[in-house]
Amino acid sequence: MRIGLIGSGRVATHLALALYGQGHQVVSIYSRKRVQAEQLAMVVSGSAVEDIASIDFSVDVLLIAVTDQAISTIVASVAKYKPNCLVVHTSGSTNISVLSEHIKHTGVFYPLQTFSMGCDIHWPDVPLLIEASDKKRLLTLRVLAQSLSNHVYEYCSEQRLSLHLAAVFASNFSNYCYDVAQQILDKQAVDFQLLYPLMQATVQKAMKSAPVSVQTGPAARHDDVIIKQHQKLLEQLMPNEAQLYTVLSEQIQKRHQLG
């Protein structure tokens, strides 16, 4: 397919590379960050354009892969040119209506994955959540999505918002817990790598069973002596995280009432 791209951040970059790798043409790329757009265009043999007016609207799909906050501004600019192509955003939590109120053929193409620069994405395993303004456009998006991933799902905007919220807990918040763990160990001159087997085992178990059934630790077993010791140490090492320890421990204790 012929693809247009707005954006040059992490999601835009990873998507452009993956689509190009699957033989799609990424014909024009627009980004406020001109240099990034040019770099990306070079890699995928496309053209960086200077303004939205210069975007090639004869593409099959125009992907808007920008921060959620920027979507509505971009949509307002794009709508001026009354594009006849399928215009799609890539956001988990943004309703399709942001597009469909202003543009004729619209859709959502949301990759449920965490994107960092320099980290490879194994696209066949990435769940792609699609939504479209009508069946014909849904078919287009399904074909595009299936060229990247073996896991393509149709979900409405409300379900996608729930998935994004759940993903924030499962990915962003768990990563922050790793971050706090590393900061604690750094302060004590202990190697963070010691925790790797534990981190891996925790994910493996949560996927094999339900997370609630494999919850361990002082809060789950209501071990108040250890909880107090940890809170005391945390007050010394990282007082700003003491509230987080307390809130998480209280929630785990409520979830795991002693029988």
Added chain:
Amino acid sequence: MRIGLIGSGRVATHLALALYGQGHQVVSIYSRKRVQAEQLAMVVSGSAVEDIASIDFSVDVLLIAVTDQAISTIVASVAKYKPNCLVVHTSGSTNISVLSEHIKHTGVFYPLQTFSMGCDIHWPDVPLLIEASDKKRLLTLRVLAQSLSNHVYEYCSEQRLSLHLAAVFASNFSNYCYDVAQQILDKQAVDFQLLYPLMQATVQKAMKSAPVSVQTGPAARHDDVIIKQHQKLLEQLMPNEAQLYTVLSEQIQKRHQLG
């Protein structure tokens, strides 16, 4: 070696099976939970004993693998029989002094892993943290630990406490985040398995780079519109987790100030 065991819970069971598997003799097992002790004794060809007085104190190592809260009571009972063997607890956060104030030869044998019944442990990868009252006993514990794991470390009680605290963040708290994610998706009839690739990628990235360098999500990019949407949805679906979302988002925002 000849091993005595006090306890029949998850850590005690996994340890007994691993030691038996490596050719050690688990000669006597005591637990308040008599039936569990008998079951475990049967599996490892040992004897369940009815009371602490009946424990075989002629073993090389007596392992106390009970909840942290129970350790001091057990130690007081064991101390009455003035054991000459090496007496060891398996707790991350309990100081060796709990033992050494009452017993002659003491140590700590802490497996840094999350233990659930029915989930296999790959012992060669499990970090084992050891500490002992003197060099001779430390050597004994090192030999025992190296028979199970390729990752044996000597840490003092203070460092071990920090490691346990960090492990609570990296394992117990991240698992609770998975649990909340599953509860959100259950309420919306969306399959939790959709998050598996994301959960795996998050751990892989945190181990490849530092967690702080791969933090993504609405809080890290200070996307207040999405944060508000998530909080609104959470108030509907799981109001008890709204405070947790707020605290975690605030901490991530503080850690990732916009440049």
